[in-house]
Amino acid sequence: MSGLPSGLNWKTTHVEKILRKILLYLSSAGWARYLAMRLPVARRVARRFVAGETLPEAIEVVQSLRREGFLVSLDLLGENVDGLGEAEKAVEEVLEAVRALKELELECNISVKLTQLGLDADYDATERHLRTIAEEIVGSPRPIRLRVDMEGSEYTETTVNMVASVHRDYDFLATVLQAYLFRTVDDVYRANQEKIAIRLCKGAYAESPQVAFQEKKAVDESYLRLAEDLLANGSYPAFATHDEAMIQGILEIVERLGLGPEDFEFQMLFGIRQDRQRSLMDEGWRVRLYVPYGRSWYPYFMRRLAERPANLQFFATALFKG
Numbered sequence: 001m002s003g004l005p006s007g008l009n010w011k012t013t014h015v016e017k018i019l020r021k022i023l024l025y026l027s028s029a030g031w032a033r034y035l036a037m038r039l040p041v042a043r044r045v046a047r048r049f050v051a052g053e054t055l056p057e058a059i060e061v062v063q064s065l066r067r068e069g070f071l072v073s074l075d076l077l078g079e080n081v082d083g084l085g086e087a088e089k090a091v092e093e094v095l096e097a098v099r100a101l102k103e104l105e106l107e108c109n110i111s112v113k114l115t116q117l118g119l120d121a122d123y124d125a126t127e128r129h130l131r132t133i134a135e136e137i138v139g140s141p142r143p144i145r146l147r148v149d150m151e152g153s154e155y156t157e158t159t160v161n162m163v164a165s166v167h168r169d170y171d172f173l174a175t176v177l178q179a180y181l182f183r184t185v186d187d188v189y190r191a192n193q194e195k196i197a198i199r200l201c202k203g204a205y206a207e208s209p210q211v212a213f214q215e216k217k218a219v220d221e222s223y224l225r226l227a228e229d230l231l232a233n234g235s236y237p238a239f240a241t242h243d244e245a246m247i248q249g250i251l252e253i254v255e256r257l258g259l260g261p262e263d264f265e266f267q268m269l270f271g272i273r274q275d276r277q278r279s280l281m282d283e284g285w286r287v288r289l290y291v292p293y294g295r296s297w298y299p300y301f302m303r304r305l306a307e308r309p310a311n312l313q314f315f316a317t318a319l320f321k322g
Helices: 006-027 030-036 040-046 055-068 084-104 123-137 153-167 184-194 216-233 244-257 274-282 298-307 309-321
Strands: 071-076 109-113 146-149 173-178 198-201 238-240 265-269 287-293
Touching: 055 071, 055 084, 055 287, 071 084, 084 109, 084 123, 109 123, 123 146, 123 153, 146 153, 153 173, 153 184, 173 184, 184 198, 184 216, 198 216, 216 244, 238 244, 244 274, 265 274, 274 287
Parallel strands: 071 109, 071 287, 109 146, 146 173, 173 198, 198 238, 238 265, 265 287
Antiparallel strands: none
């Protein structure tokens, strides 16, 4: 890219920003979801990033990745469910996944979203649901960490507070923080104090300039500052990134602090940068792959397209090939 004229660089970046905004809008647009869910090519391409629509399909992928040596986190897709009835169905599906992992004695983490468990309808019921899942994990023959994924900034305070409350009784409960939010420096400090394990990501939701950094450079700088704090003071942090500059920055911090592979892990998405996933593991680092599954794949799929232009190119190629 360094050989391109600076004006072309700017235009490319500007177009990517516009595309990202459009895709993030489409990720939450009901009409777009309705159309995409009925488009065979969308389902076909989504399988690059989604293990399948059913638990057996997902378990098959988990077993294959574990045989290859990867760590895995299993995620039932879904968010902002319509009422507590839908939340209870989601809870039962997550419990089914936990029971399957226990029965097969698979070492695999579980990820959930609070709006998937009913947060938009009832805070107390959501916390009960989270505790029910945590209780099912107790006594597992192989380690299972339950991680609460982070959603848009309107949910950040609630998520941080609920995780802290439940973590006091279930110390394997973990969560996710987003580097592009201004508040995350304080949330990292609190998590470190309470020994809550954090997965650090950049952030995949459209946020306003009032709450989040807008430029990639500022987000990257925030990410590495927070990564150093987590490595120096946190409890087994996980770094969710496919950005080579962030990977190298983390490795430099690890070397400077005298840490090793047992002190943290990289986390990457199923189907993205597979060669780099393998090379990191071959270099001796721990790599956990986030394996999503379920019928509610559309918003997740659209956010993956928005994150990297290469993903969008992959989709477009498949679309025109029919």
